[in-house]
Amino acid sequence: xxxxxAKIRFWLSxxxxxxxxxxxxxxxxxxxxxxxxxxxxxxxFVTDVKLVHSAxxxxxxxxxxxxxxxxxxxxxxxxxxxxxxxxxxxEADLRRRLPGxxxxxxxxxxxxxxxxxxxxxxxxxxxxxxxxxxxWETGTADAVRSIDIDxxxxxxxxxxxxxxxxxxxxxLVTPQYAxxxxxxxxxxxxxxxxNQAGLRRDVLVFPRYETMRHWIESGQMKLxxxxxxxxxxxxxxxxxxxxxxxxxxxxRAMHLPKDFPSAPPR
Amino acid sequence: xSAPAKGRDQRLDFFRGLGLLFIFINHIPxxxxxxxxxxxxxxxDAAEIFVFLSGxxxxxxxxxxxxxxxxxxxMANVLARVWTLYVAHIFLFVIYTxxxxxxxxxxxxxxxxxxxxxxxFLDRPHVAIVQALLLAHQPLFMNILPLxxxxxxxxxxxxxxxxxxxxxxxxxxxxxxxxxxIFDWNLPGYPDGGWFFNPFAWQFLFALGIFCGWxxxxxxxxxxxxxxxxxxxxxxxxxxxxxxxxxxxGYYFDSVPIAFAEAIYQxxxxxxxxxxRLLSILALCAVVVWRVPRDAAWLNLRWARAITxxxxxxxxxxxxxxxxxxxxxxxxxxxxxxIANQAVVTAAGCFILLALAKLFSWYxxxxxxxxxxx
Numbered sequence: 001x002x003x004x005x006a007k008i009r010f011w012l013s014x015x016x017x018x019x020x021x022x023x024x025x026x027x028x029x030x031x032x033x034x035x036x037x038x039x040x041x042x043x044x045f046v047t048d049v050k051l052v053h054s055a056x057x058x059x060x061x062x063x064x065x066x067x068x069x070x071x072x073x074x075x076x077x078x079x080x081x082x083x084x085x086x087x088x089x090x091e092a093d094l095r096r097r098l099p100g101x102x103x104x105x106x107x108x109x110x111x112x113x114x115x116x117x118x119x120x121x122x123x124x125x126x127x128x129x130x131x132x133x134x135x136w137e138t139g140t141a142d143a144v145r146s147i148d149i150d151x152x153x154x155x156x157x158x159x160x161x162x163x164x165x166x167x168x169x170x171x172l173v174t175p176q177y178a179x180x181x182x183x184x185x186x187x188x189x190x191x192x193x194x195n196q197a198g199l200r201r202d203v204l205v206f207p208r209y210e211t212m213r214h215w216i217e218s219g220q221m222k223l224x225x226x227x228x229x230x231x232x233x234x235x236x237x238x239x240x241x242x243x244x245x246x247x248x249x250x251x252r253a254m255h256l257p258k259d260f261p262s263a264p265p266r
Numbered sequence: 267x268s269a270p271a272k273g274r275d276q277r278l279d280f281f282r283g284l285g286l287l288f289i290f291i292n293h294i295p296x297x298x299x300x301x302x303x304x305x306x307x308x309x310x311d312a313a314e315i316f317v318f319l320s321g322x323x324x325x326x327x328x329x330x331x332x333x334x335x336x337x338x339x340x341m342a343n344v345l346a347r348v349w350t351l352y353v354a355h356i357f358l359f360v361i362y363t364x365x366x367x368x369x370x371x372x373x374x375x376x377x378x379x380x381x382x383x384x385x386x387f388l389d390r391p392h393v394a395i396v397q398a399l400l401l402a403h404q405p406l407f408m409n410i411l412p413l414x415x416x417x418x419x420x421x422x423x424x425x426x427x428x429x430x431x432x433x434x435x436x437x438x439x440x441x442x443x444x445x446x447x448i449f450d451w452n453l454p455g456y457p458d459g460g461w462f463f464n465p466f467a468w469q470f471l472f473a474l475g476i477f478c479g480w481x482x483x484x485x486x487x488x489x490x491x492x493x494x495x496x497x498x499x500x501x502x503x504x505x506x507x508x509x510x511x512x513x514x515x516g517y518y519f520d521s522v523p524i525a526f527a528e529a530i531y532q533x534x535x536x537x538x539x540x541x542x543r544l545l546s547i548l549a550l551c552a553v554v555v556w557r558v559p560r561d562a563a564w565l566n567l568r569w570a571r572a573i574t575x576x577x578x579x580x581x582x583x584x585x586x587x588x589x590x591x592x593x594x595x596x597x598x599x600x601x602x603x604x605i606a607n608q609a610v611v612t613a614a615g616c617f618i619l620l621a622l623a624k625l626f627s628w629y630x631x632x633x634x635x636x637x638x639x640x
Contacts, residue, residue, distance in 0.1 A: 071380050072380040073380060077376050077377065077379050077380075078375070078376030078377045111379075111380065112380060112383060140380045140381060141380060141383065144381065144383045144386075145383075145457050145458055146456075146457060146458050146459055147458045148458055148459035149459065151459075175381075176377070176378065176381065178375075178378055178381065179598070179599040180378075181369075181373075181378060181381040181382075182295045182296065183295055183406070183596075183599075184362075184365060184366055184369060184381075184384050184405070184406060185384055185406065186406045186407075199524050213296075217602075219602075223375065223377065224373070228374075231375060231376060231377075234377070235376065238377065
């Protein structure tokens, strides 16, 4: 049969049902130490992939280099400053939680790029920095332009392979959720393709879509009908929470030795 | 030749009506009640029901017309129907465009600047509208009517050949279906990719519907199916329903091995109507035909007749269903998507569809008698 496409559409067919799941099966929050607005149910993250290269670097050399590649929301569009974008917040939170380590998060996002456009500059813009972890936020521009879904999946898997060949881990980050956009844009097939690529290549997928869906639908965060003067504040909060959640997942997925010095989230 | 069964098989419109209600429910994004629809228990969904039964209904209506009034007139009839569908599709496209324009104006949040690129086509309407007129631009949830249009157009073209070469056409149709995954046939989409419902693949299911419909409603000699086929269909369903349900439910508990799910879904591709989906819908139809007699008493109960009327007015109900799913989602955005609100929206939408179907049927009955839609 139609190979890749068929496999990806497996997730697509589960799509609608999947969306309701994180809320319906909410378990106890493993992130109780987080600011209230940032919390998510434990079931939002269901993977136990290990960030091998990152963990090795942290344990052996006490340092960690992360490069974020993505589009407008990774650039920090709408935030008060570049320091408020989620990669910078990720860096701040990781530094706080792993005191004494040399931690750098480099932001290499560009607006409106498809996965393919990002993959094309992966070597030059990202891998040249010798990262231990590449956080790859993508899917939005692809969904907006309805890029061929099989092609999208192939691009992701080739990109992940290139990153692995450069001895770095990959974490994919899915598109954003907003009630107003899901009616117009078919995100689900692209999110499914990202989950699929993650499963096939054994890499982490950070479910930003489900996470934001929880934040919005639970009323923890208000992203719609925000007065213009409050928008920056809202953006800063969102990116801060994202940075914290990604930091949490990164820390958990490194499976550091129990006696490794670390601070709780705050 | 025995005389064809008179009238219209009520089961046809009942199950088509049910499929249309499912389509409405499924088209509200993130609607928890989609859990209750076919797709979570079977490897096929309402799209298959709609396509197969529409093929059957097309043969019934236009095949009989060809018998009664001549092939040329019947062909013209199908083309008129295609035109109606085309206009309906463009109407839905206008609704979609209005949604995008509305959202772009009111959803002025820099956080979602990337997502609002969807409104970029408003900057280049000359391209987007032409692509929509060519059926290449099929925005979210707007891909079933283009398929139906393509299928009926094909039906119009082969209509004169069906009485004589029906079997050969079915073989040709099967050959095209088999050729799709090998040669990657599809029609081009806009701005990228191909049609979500690949007409070269889905035509086979439609052709099977036409074949069955023509044999029973036009020739009056329904396709003879040996008893064991019904048993095989029942066993197939009994085997696949638990698997599909397990995949749906097991997903949340992370209990379905990915290799197993992948292996299964090799054969359940929706775009190319994978064989597992095809077998599922055929098995479902076989079991329904077997277990639900044509004159089943419950088909005449009030609730069943209400659903049947949705099937008789399929095009209007389909379009209204899409339109109501837009409104329903807007309501959920406005008042919150709690389970209670989703229940209210889903129930209200279904009620409105059933009520409007009744209105349409009443309206039609006031005019001269009609034989229903193809």
